[in-house]
Amino acid sequence: MPKRATKLWLMKSEPGTYSIDDLQRDRTEPWDGVRNYQARNFMRDMAQGDLAIFYHSSASPPAAVGVCRICREAYPDPTQFDKKSPYYDPKSKREDPRWWLVDVEFVEKFAEPISLQALKDDSSLEGMLVTQKGSRLSVQPVDKGHFERVLKMAGAKSKVR
DNA sequence: GCCAACGTTGGC
DNA sequence: GCCAACGTTGGC
Numbered sequence: 330m331p332k333r334a335t336k337l338w339l340m341k342s343e344p345g346t347y348s349i350d351d352l353q354r355d356r357t358e359p360w361d362g363v364r365n366y367q368a369r370n371f372m373r374d375m376a377q378g379d380l381a382i383f384y385h386s387s388a389s390p391p392a393a394v395g396v397c398r399i400c401r402e403a404y405p406d407p408t409q410f411d412k413k414s415p416y417y418d419p420k421s422k423r424e425d426p427r428w429w430l431v432d433v434e435f436v437e438k439f440a441e442p443i444s445l446q447a448l449k450d451d452s453s454l455e456g457m458l459v460t461q462k463g464s465r466l467s468v469q470p471v472d473k474g475h476f477e478r479v480l481k482m483a484g485a486k487s488k489v490r
Numbered sequence: 491g492c493c494a495a496c497g498t499t500g501g502c
Numbered sequence: 503g504c505c506a507a508c509g510t511t512g513g514c
Contacts, residue, residue: 341512365497365511387512445513463495465511491514498509 335490337476338371338381339459340397340433341467349383349395349438357400357434360468361408362416364428368468372431373403380489381433382471382479384459385442392442393459393479396487401432439483453478 340360342348352358363369379399385392405426408416421427449460458469471479477489 343512367497391513462513463511465496467511494511494513496509496511499507501506502504 332378333376336375336379337471337473337489338375338379338399339384339393339469339471340381341384341386341459343387344385345387348385349435352383352395352397352433352435353438355435357432359406359432360430361406363406363430363467364416364418365465365467368466369429371466371468371470373429375399375402375431377402380436380476380487382476386467390442390444390446392444393439393448393483394442395438396436396480396485397433398436399431400434403429403431406430437485437487439485441483443479443482447482448479451478451482 347358363372377399381397381399382393383395383397385394406416406428408414409418409421409426409428410423411417418427445459448454448457454460454475457471457475458464458466473489480487
């Protein structure tokens with residue numbers, strides 16, 4: 330059986346919390362703390378080998394800054410059960426976890442960030458979720474054409490198979 | 491720091 | 503099930 334096609338994503342992080350440089354140093358990281366059902370559902374749709382654009386939100390400027398790969402498929406986010414964690418959720422039960430996460434691994438950091446403004450200004454990225462006003466989704470799917478266009482704008486080495 | 495755009499919660 | 507109040511995200 331052929332594996333399903335690689336899906337493509339965009340994942341936001343505030344660089345003050347966790348940046349592309351942190352991921353480059355750590356190599357892999359559990360993407361914990363997502364507390365939005367739609368974003369959680371997208372993470373549960375991810376498969377090992379999927380690629381994601383790493384995006385810096387609440388940054389100056391907000392920008393696509395690199396590429397990461399899903400290296401472990403969804404499992405319960407341990408921080409939901411940790412009373413000391415800012416992501417603790419008292420309503421989540423161990424036998425029925427509410428929040429899930431994936432592990433991501435570093436693939437590459439773009440030589441230059443592609444700013445949100447540059448993404449908005451590029452007509453071939455029309456319809457890309459992150460460019461749309463009021464889109465707060467921290468984990469979102471990206472069309473293959475849009476993904477490849479961002480890689481091209483960034484002069485990236487990564488290729489979509 | 492402001493605030494628009496959402497998403498969630500809880501009273502009814 | 504509605505919806506007002508509240509909380510959060512994230513660009514600016």
